[in-house]
Amino acid sequence: MKIACHCGAVIVDQTDFLSYKAYVVADRDWEDFVDASESKGRIDSSLVRLSYQCPQCGRLYVEDASRELHAFIPDEHKVQVLGSSEGVDWRAPLIGSWNDRPYAGQAKGHLWCDADGGTSTEFDDWEQLELAYQALFKRLRESDRLRSALxxxxGQDVHSWACKA
Structure with a gap:
């Protein structure tokens, strides 16, 4: 999904772990949400509304009960309210991928992680990608900043790791 913000920026929702996206449950629905989660072992998504915050202007977009987005402008410019409650200590996933035959115009390799300021790097050499992945994996794991790694x-898993916390 892509949202055209009033400021001209585009808010993109095409992956997980977005720093500018949150799920909202109304206070009146909270007990039903918790009950469904505990008894059924799953989230009742009908009780959840999406919200997004523009990284450029800070404008907040929140779904109503009809799933229509409404915009709200913060009093303080650029205050980010939808980030993790863990703040800078949020543990991020590390993802590296390689394809010998990428789509036209695309790099063969890509390394992505949103910890410590984030990284999104493209590679045209497998060995360089693998070295960068292993170095970042080691550093983030030692500093307890890693949620998972892949x-x-x-299309074949070369390395995978999941935190046992």
Missing amino acids: LRKN
Whole structure:
């Protein structure tokens, strides 16, 4: 999904772990939400509304009960309210991928992680991607900043790790 913000920026929702996206449950629905989660072992998404915050201007977009987005402007410019409650200590996933035959115009390799200021790097050499992945994996794991890690080459898992916390 893409949202055209009133300021001209585009808010993109095409992946997980977005720093500018949140799920909202109304106070009147909270007990039903908790009950459904505990008894059924799953989230009742009918009680959840999406919200987004424009990284450029700080404008907040929140769904109403009809799933229509409404915009709200913060009093303080650029205050981010939808980030993790863990703040800078949020543990991020590390994802590396390689494809010998990428789509036209695309790099063969990509490394992404949103910890410590984030990284999104493209590679045209598998060995460089693998070295960068392993170095970042080691550093983030030692500093307890890693949620999970996955390195794939041509659709096959080369390395995977999940935090046992």
